[in-house]
Amino acid sequence: MSLPLQDLCRVAPEIVLCAFAMLVMLLAPIVPRARHGILSTISVLGAGIALAATRFPAMYPGAAYSGLFRADAFSLFVHWIVCGAAFLVILGSTSYLQREDLDAGEFCALILLATAGMGIMAGAQELLTAFIGLEMSSIASYILASYKRDAPRSNEAGMKYFLLGSFATAFFLYGIALFFGASGSTRLDMMTPLANDSARTLLKMGLGFIFVGLAFKVAAAPFHLWAPDVYEGAPAPVTALLSTGPKAATFALALRILADVGAASPLWFWALWVAAVLSMFAGNLAALVQTSLKRMLAYSSVAHAGYILVALATAAATDHAEAGIAAALFYLVGYALVQLGAFLIVAQLGGPGERHVEIEDFAGVARRQPAMAACLSLFLLSLLGLPVTVGFLGKFYVFNAALESNLIWLAILLGLNSVIAAYYYLRVIVAMYMLREPEQEIAAEPVPWTLSLVLWIASMGTVYIGLFPARVIGFAAKAALNMR
Amino acid sequence: MVPISYYLALSAVLFGLGVVAFIFKRNIITIFMAIELMLNAVNLAFVAFSRALGQLQGQVFVFFVIVVAAAEAAVGLAIIIVIARNRGTLNVERVDSLKH
């Protein structure tokens, strides 16, 4: 048995996040509405401290709470992604909340709680713990998606997310029950030999249902149908969070199951393969014909889930899963940076009420808001996978991992999809730089410094990691090795 | 003693009924009830397994599931109320402005 103090250290980031969430919620009624900016500040601080608090689990790696939770390089890496995403989203949404006249306290607290849930998923070594983490992040996300109480589209997004999310959760939970029935435990790292054939069948069904729950959460086809609607309807900063943090945490959980449960790899391999291919095509083909930038990015995020699933399929296919896991982790970092930045720009340029999110509204943005146009172009180019951006290297590692595992077809389809995707990403850039501005004047709002800071971080990160990926990929590889 | 397979079959049937109700019912509240039915089917499975395996763990899980379901219910009902207020309908078919 380890000391409880060490156990506390291993969940330090979650403790910090929850403590700050509660603090913000307590302060919210006391602080006058006009000064809600201070709540955002505290929340940003909270996310930052949580990021710093990952130092503790790094110092005391190992299992905590009788093996329910595990602090290792892998969970640390995912913690960085989710805490970093929360940090950037809270910072980037302060001006948005003011503009839309939304309550900052609950918003930030919910983001912090959701992030704590994601952190738990990242470190969970037991399925019910993972379930609690998943629900923490999901329930907070349901509220966030419908956060604009008076906007029917936001309500609708919340409702769809809630109903379909609960539906998928039920499958996930049923899977856990069957898993429990088959193995007599919900611990991932303590699989006992199975008694007989019917237990094996139960385990297979259980893993199948668990896969469904996870695939829903990462918006992988054919379980992606909710994503475009929810991403489009939710407030843009929420979409920024939804399309990054929970995905990273869920992929982390999936990778953990793949690594720990021996039966999962052969069972999941084809499912991952098919889901990857379907997601890539479903996302890219649908994105080709979108007129709304926000919805286009939503479909593109489905396609990117497909790219990451390629890495997962790679991890499931071979004995050398490290390359696939490292590629997935690296891809998640790059994807999170870029996707966050893009949605926050959409939030800003959309104007009050996010009325201007059609692609044609972005015509001439380069003249009105050159810096924003440059950032958005950079992010889109990274999503497209052009060299010197992190997106290129992400795709490169995934592609390489797939080739290495002899998944030639998957690699070819990945390449083909990158080509399809080029069309709709470039369309936006062309609109921004080459088309004339629309007839009715869209006022160029000044960019608040908080958002500028976030965009600076995101774009610098995109280019810096794109040029010098050594440390990130190095750590991802270490995390991947650590899981074995 | 009733064999475990009976419980499991019941659980599967309940779960299936929940799924079917989710898909075919139009009222959002009914759909929500369908989800509760599915979660309770899971609870039944947990308890059945727990008894068959002679472990208490599974019964503890049920409490967790109930708590989470309650939290979901709170949030879900709030969202449903907002929908009802803004749109004046609870027919899920009519809430389809986001599509394609």
Add this chain to the structure above:
Amino acid sequence: MMPAEYFLAHIWMIPLFPLAGAALMLLIGRRLPNRAVSAVCVGSVFLSMCFAFGAIWQLIARPAADRLVSFNLFDWVPAGAMHTNAGNLMDLHVPWGVLMDPLTAVMLLVVTGVGFLIHVYSIGYMGHEGGYYRFFGYMNLFMFSMLTLVLANNLLLLFVGWEGVGLCSYLLIGFYFLRKSASDAGKKAFIVNRIGDAGFLLGLFLMLGTLGTIQFTELGPAITAGHFEFGNGTLTAIALLLFVGATGKSAQLPLYVWLPDAMEGPTPVSALIHAATMVTAGVYMIARTNAVFSMAPRALEVVAVVGCVTSLFAATMGLVQNDIKRVLAYSTVSQLGYMFLACGVGAYTAGVFHLMAHAFFKALLFLGSGSVIHSLSGEQDMRKMGALWTKVPTTARTFVVASIAIAGIPPLAGFFSKDAILGHAFEHSPVLWLLGFITAGMTAFYMFRLVNMTFFGKSRVDHEVEHHIHESPSAMTVPLTILAALSVVGGWVGWPESLGGSDRFAQFLAPVMAQHGEETAAAASSINSMEYLLMALSVAIAAGGIWLAYRLYIQRPEMPEKIAASSGFLYRLLYRKYYMDEIYDAMFVNRTKDLALTLGAFDRNVIDGLGVDGSGWLTRFTSRVSMWWDSWIVDGLVNLAARVVWILSYPVRMLQTGRVSRYALFMLIGVLIFLGYYLRSSGFTLQNLLH
């Protein structure tokens, strides 16, 4: 006091000057006066040139066997452990590193030297244009990318430069972005190049997997160590994939279509990017990876045939164009074909030699045409020119020098390089030689058709333009003069042994193409008399082409139209460029557009219908099926691919009805299929579970 070999140790700095210039321009260039812009941008290229020339000097000062400098600046892509196709575990690290050897030296000479001259020229040419800083910023960015490409010591870094020059090409073609044709041409270049790049990347990955390295200096040893037999299938595949990349960038069949349209960019851009440097990157890449190509004779066959056919094909199109820059564009495609022909017959040295010579005279031709266009207030149609010889004397004289050089009249540069290629082609296959030989005649003809229509004969210039005609400023004429001098003497470094020279150029490059140099040396001595005959023949056909152009366009100017009228179909075919653009539009471009339109139509018609009324949908679906059938028969096989994608994308959007229940239904179907598959495969029955 500089330490010994200072420049060689600092070659990595060469691309940095233009990068700094580009960064400065794109950040604060808008606020700078034009004079400061030119000082920074031309100055940065000048510094690069000084460093490059210093490095080349110091490289030549070394003994011939020791002319190789390669070092890594930092670890760029530390990918870690990977398996090669042979199953060995290797530690993959791609460094950011530079390589300097004779081949790099030649490219550096061309890129920085010609690049500098064109930058100087641009000061004059772009002086009256808006977006001055943007132009120079992009040009400097281009120089950075091109120098990165040339100096890279591994294929991945070369690819970075490769993409960078592609980007700059796109930006500069679309420089006049308010003109729709210009932005369309930019897009076309970008998209066509992407097709080639896909091949390049696949080749790169395959090389990495097969040889375990993409460092240029390690390719040869890796092939030796891997015991690949001559003509190994995997190596052939690598070579072919890389060649696909080269056809995109260097405008070879079937991906050449973007280059003629690229003439929408400003003329200095055409000269620098689309004639002298970027488009030769494909040739450079093949010469660089010659270790692989030399092991793949089948791939070399393909390279030679594609190069040869392209050169003939483009030359025929050049015969009838009336836009002065388009003639030069087709000429460029044709000359690039020569370079590939050279590579394809294994004469990499000759290919690189022609690359260098071509850079001199083709840059001169483009700059000269720019000067003509400039003096005629923007007129590009040769039918509205004529008799400019006395009005723009410097331009005209230098232009004629370049034309003689490209036609292949000794002792100008083009003669030596083209002759070297044709000589090697003959050794390889007389058919290839014959095609190249015919092309040489056509080259002489269309170049002198251009010269005659522009500078001689009767003036057909519009009246209001006529009295504005003026010689260009000295910023433009001085580079022209220098390039003219280079076009004359540039070929002398490769004076062949058969004419009493020593072919220093081939000797200089020999270490890079080691295995090959010996073969040709042996072959060359054996067929000496043949060589004289070939030389005489090519000079003769060049002279013939020039004479024919003189007859047709000076002595009997009414003849060409009669010929055009009498051979109507052939003329139209050539004039409309074999309808290649139309064919590509019909086969690929419009199919893609159809796909998007059909998806949209589908959206409105079928998807909305499906949710409401299944039977109505079914009726419409069947009618739609029969409609497809009709149009499928009518439109033929061309539509097939588009239809397949259309059908594939159909479920994607069909599902997105916006209705929660339907989403849940499809999720359930997904679950059932997934579970069904696994339970079936594990022999599951209900009985099995219940007991």
